[in-house]
Amino acid sequence: MQNLTATRVLLPGIIGPYDAHVDLADHWNGFVRPLFTLDTVRQIATDTQAQADECGRDDVITAHVIDGDTGRSGEHRAVVLVVNWPYWGQDGGAKKATNIVEPTTYGLYGIGGSSWSWEFQTWDCRCEEKNPWHVTVCQCGELRDMQVAAPKGMRATRVSVDGSEAYPAFVAEHARYGQHVTPHFTLDTVRQLAVGTQEAAAQHDPRSAETVHVLETAPDTGGNRGVIVLHIDWFTEVDEGPKDAVRTIVPTEHGLYAVGSDWHWKIAGWWCVCDQDNLWNDNQCNACGLARAEQPKTGLDTAVWKVGRVLRTLVPAVTAALVDLTHLGHICAVFAGDVEVDLGDDTGPFDAETLGEADEILRQALDEAAGDLTGSGWERVPDKRSDRLYRITFPAVRTH
Ligand SMILES: [Zn+2]
Ligand SMILES: [Zn+2]
Known part of the structure; x- marks a missing residue:
């Protein structure tokens, strides 16, 4: 059985939205291949025919539902067809222009599935994320x-x-x-x-x-x-x-x-990783500016945020670091954008104490995660000397 998701689709600026059933794994050239109930097909038929009346038939494809009488076992009989009017005047005429749409075993009809550019209707979340209709909870x-x-x-x-x-x-x-x-x-x-x-x-x-x-x-x-x-x-x-x-x-x-x-x-409130208690309707932390949606979700990501806070006490522009796990989570490079920060004890801006504190935060988090990095934002970096080199990126913070 096909795994269908109830959603809404439209042809942007042309027709829709319509309630539809979609196999999310099934698409055509990046477009959705929706299935519709007969009632929805009737609506599509009305809308496409209204378009044809308005724009003329030359560029229009229309859907039609022709109702028959009641079948022997009481079922409603109907024929669904799609007419591609641009083909009508060409060789083959009516035959070439007409496409009969058979219902699926569940009585749904695929209209325009491999020729129309169906898209999901979207909804705009307050956080500015655009979600397809069937995603009922934003990230x-x-x-x-x-x-x-x-x-x-x-x-x-x-x-x-x-x-x-x-x-x-x-x-x-x-x-x-x-x-x-x-x-x-x-x-x-x-x-x-x-x-x-x-x-x-x-x-x-x-x-x-x-x-x-x-x-x-x-x-x-x-x-x-x-x-x-x-x-x-x-x-x-x-x-x-x-x-x-x-x-x-x-x-x-x-x-x-x-x-x-x-x-x-x-x-209700939400606690930011920086320990600030915020109102639910504040999407950004009142103290540090980190968005509710970007809060660290794992212990390792929390550790990354804490390391960022420690390093930024001395170099506010820090954005990322390289960590070598062969040395129990040792920070071996720190970046401020494209610039590598000098980690030399005498020559660079960091002292051994600050770097030690950052190392210790990572060590504890790695210990708790038992070295399992799945689900964290840690990114492996290919390196000749170490096969356990990772890049950690610090969340952007509000700059006052
Ligand atoms: Zn949202
Ligand atoms: Zn905060």
């Missing part, structure tokens, strides 16, 4: 579904109660660190809250817990669902019965839900 941790425009006076961040799990939410623009906020959540996040609160209630005494519930219908043909969000206070239920315990949370005009508005939500 910086932001969710695609939170990229809707923030309501006026609010900003996107993450919130948590008691520093536990942090949920993406919109909060008042002026909210400060440590203050209580009234977060507004997307439906997607409310579904996560429902799971989270119900799991917590099951683990503790459910009678004293508060739970969130999302009741929803399957989407209609327009893709819209019927949704009801409930908040149940089980403590109230014990004393006063279900009628007083259940609250319906209606969405705001922006389609957001203020769930648990009295739960003592606070803006």
Whole structure:
């Protein structure tokens, strides 16, 4: 079976976007080869035919769905075809111009898969990364579904109660660190809250817990669902019965839900490698300027950042170093851009103590990683004398 990913595709500036299923390993000249449901093919047919009406048939390829009657076992019968009008006037005429599209075993149709320049629809993250539609979490941790425009006076961040799990939410623009906020959540996040609160209630005494519930219908043909969000206070239920315990949370005009508005939500934070505590909505560290997305992820990368900090105390322009692992992580060259810094004790800017401190940071990290460099940003450098020479590059820092 083909491994299909649900995504959205378009012909930039021409038609789309459309919901599509794509085998990510399958492409044509760098373009996507999408598969569509019959409903989507109908939309493509409408759009391409409108284009032909507008631009004339000479350069246009059109899609068509011709519905038949109901088949013997009640199935809907339809013929899908693609007409390449530029071929129509040539030898072969109608026959050459017409291409019948057979459905796959899953009833999907490949339209224009080896001739149209289909591309993924992208979404722009707040961190400026462009992600294909099916990537729902950006590398910086932001969710695609939170990229809707923030309501006026609010900003996107993450919130948590008691520093536990942090949920993406919109909060008042002026909210400060440590203050209580009234977060507004997307439906997607409310579904996560429902799971989270119900799991917590099951683990503790459910009678004293508060739970969130999302009741929803399957989407209609327009893709819209019927949704009801409930908040149940089980403590109230014990004393006063279900009628007083259940609250319906209606969405705001922006389609957001203020769930648990009295739960003592606070803006979540993130610790920078430099030990600065930052608000989630600050994408760059307030102290050192390193982006949240660029935080070191392994012990070895953290060590690289620390070595950079140590060396920069004496030479702020340092960018990279060479480390020879045959000598237990010994720094054998330091660079400031293209310039090699003199490591001589008497002649260069570093003293033995500073270099020793940097060596020691690397030694400890290599020890903890048991010499395993996979997943780190360490780059092997071919060398005649050592087969264990690595280049480490220090993250750029804010220069005040
Ligand atoms: Zn991002
Ligand atoms: Zn920092």
